[in-house]
Amino acid sequence: MAAPPSDAELQPSKLGTKEHWDHVYSSELANFNEIGDEGEIWFGEESVEKMVDWALEHVPLPSVSSSSSSVPPSPSSPSSPSSPSHPSILEVGSGNGTLLFALAEAGYAPHHMCGIDYSADAVALAESIAETREIEGILFAQRDFLGEEVPVLGGGETHEVGGESPAVGGEETSTPLFTTNPSTWDLVLDKGTYDAIALGEKDEWGLSPAARYPARVARLLRPGGYFLITSCNFTEEELKASFTAEKTLRYHSRVQHRTFSFGGQSGSVVCTVAFVKVEEGSV
Numbered sequence: 001m002a003a004p005p006s007d008a009e010l011q012p013s014k015l016g017t018k019e020h021w022d023h024v025y026s027s028e029l030a031n032f033n034e035i036g037d038e039g040e041i042w043f044g045e046e047s048v049e050k051m052v053d054w055a056l057e058h059v060p061l062p063s064v065s066s067s068s069s070s071v072p073p074s075p076s077s078p079s080s081p082s083s084p085s086h087p088s089i090l091e092v093g094s095g096n097g098t099l100l101f102a103l104a105e106a107g108y109a110p111h112h113m114c115g116i117d118y119s120a121d122a123v124a125l126a127e128s129i130a131e132t133r134e135i136e137g138i139l140f141a142q143r144d145f146l147g148e149e150v151p152v153l154g155g156g157e158t159h160e161v162g163g164e165s166p167a168v169g170g171e172e173t174s175t176p177l178f179t180t181n182p183s184t185w186d187l188v189l190d191k192g193t194y195d196a197i198a199l200g201e202k203d204e205w206g207l208s209p210a211a212r213y214p215a216r217v218a219r220l221l222r223p224g225g226y227f228l229i230t231s232c233n234f235t236e237e238e239l240k241a242s243f244t245a246e247k248t249l250r251y252h253s254r255v256q257h258r259t260f261s262f263g264g265q266s267g268s269v270v271c272t273v274a275f276v277k278v279e280e281g282s283v
């Protein structure tokens with residue numbers, strides 16, 4: 001288990017509790033129902049645009065000719081940049097769903113996207129916004145990323161990873177791939193969730209819940225799949241140290257954010273870093 005390097009400095013706060021987020025999303029949901037306000041965009045529109053641009057560059061959309069193929073995806077071969085299938089995208093702690101909606105608007109297939117959040121009202125809010133914006137097909141599910149399995153997508157049904165569910169093949173390429181193998185996601189995203197998790201109560205050994213996070217992400221990615229994270233609580237170097245410690249993820253690239261200067265030091269308020277899951281046998 002990888003301890004975040006600055007773990008000792010980050011003291012638990014209410015931002016690391018489910019009660020806090022339940023409260024936030026209960027009021028955001030009420031606002032949305034009353035006045036149509038979609039709620040907070042964590043780290044601003046620019047961070048959303050930067051994450052979408054990174055995805056478009058590194059996790060390409062299938063070409064028009066291949067996506068119109070009538071050949072259904074094979075349940076044993078997860079979608080990959082070289083396959084005609086749309087990339088599968090999971091957001092951990094999807095909140096109001098802004099990032100996934102932006103990816104859908106950029107051309108990624110909603111049926112291949114899933115957002116999980118442990119707050120039921122966050123899930124309800126994201127679903128309501130999707131309905132209002134007429135974006136159909138993204139699966140939003142209530143899950144605690146650290147303690148529960150992530151759903152797998154298939155034929156309009158939700159299955160538990162590792163469960164005894166029947167395999168569901170697609171009739172057309174817009175139907176998501178079904179597999180019981182958890183290591184299938186092409187892209188896992190995090191915007192502010194690892195930050196929140198790192199502020200949770202430490203265990204009896206003084207470890208933050210964030211220590212369990214890197215292994216869980218690595219398990220969900222297919223070999224060669226990407227993890228893209230935007231954080232405000234950790235520096236790029238700290239993220240690199242935490243996510244590469246177990247050697248299942250390797251640093252891939254970073255996204256440049258606007259910098260500010262203060263007292264002779266220059267830095268960014270947030271950082272976005274990408275990691276890639278190492279191919280089996282190459283560790």
Ligand SMILES: C[S@@+](CC[C@H](N)C(=O)[O-])C[C@H]1O[C@@H](n2cnc3c(N)ncnc32)[C@H](O)[C@@H]1O
Binds near residue numbers: 099
């Ligand atoms: C700072 S907000 C960011 C929300 C969203 N990613 C965005 O950018 O708008 C952190 C989110 O993580 C969720 N969260 C925190 N811990 C979680 C956990 N263990 N499992 C699932 N979701 C969690 C919270 O409910 C909240 O929606």
